[in-house]
Amino acid sequence: MSKISALIITLNEAKNIADVIDNLDFADEIIVVDSNSQDSTVEIAEAYQNVIVHKHKFENFTKQRNFALSKANHEWILFLDADERIPEVLKHEILETVQSKETADAYYFYRKFMFKSRPLHFSGWQTDKNIRLFKKSKSMYTEGRLVHEVLEVNGKVANLQHHLIHYSYENYASYKKKMLSYASLKARELFLKGVEPNPYHFIIKPVYKFVFSYIIRLGVLDGRKGIIICYLNALSVYKRYPYLKELIKTSE
Known part of the structure; x- marks a missing residue:
């Protein structure tokens, strides 16, 4: 059975961290890399028995994500932002995908952008997608990009069908x-x-x-x-x- 390492990088995400951890309850391990939050993010995350928290000074998003990758113990990586959520249909699709005998090496997730609690249908976000599920041995975030980081995949990349929910605008x-x-x-x-x-x-x-x-x-x-x-x-x-x-x- 293929196992999944779920990774989250955080900074002052007390309002989101419990929800995203609960949302990832199907993962085999959950790793939070926190960049010295000043709120209760770390305390909330550490209260979960299935969560490992690492504190790591933030330099840029690429280095922070690659550091989180270095702490993962399993081949399949599921990388979420604290303001992203996986609907039930996408959860099943993820589990079916990683257990399949024939898989790509990385998968794009299309994201539904939420403006407060309502979806934003256009404004450039209608085709927004990011790689969120990938094989650790085949992937690394590209050095030189400090923001809007790019995952370099040495292999096949495909798309998952169902959308990730992105609660970006509070x-x-x-x-x-x-x-x-x-x-x-x-x-x-x-x-x-x-x-x-x-x-x-x-x-x-x-x-x-x-x-x-x-x-x-x-x-x-x-x-x-x-x-x-x-x-x-x-x-x-x-x-x-x-x-x-x-x-x-x-x-x-």
């Missing part, structure tokens, strides 16, 4: 904070690549991001929710470049 302030955090990490990534910002980065890129998501990717059909999401995602693109400019200035 409220305006928390989602904006998340987008600005991503922007800061992306700015450092660009800095390490030697990119220098210019008017194209400050004006064209964020405007294009908004127009593409709101018009081309039909965010307009999501109503007020679409405007908010498209704006904040465009803001994240814009903020990379003031952050990058500051990094360049302080390095001179």
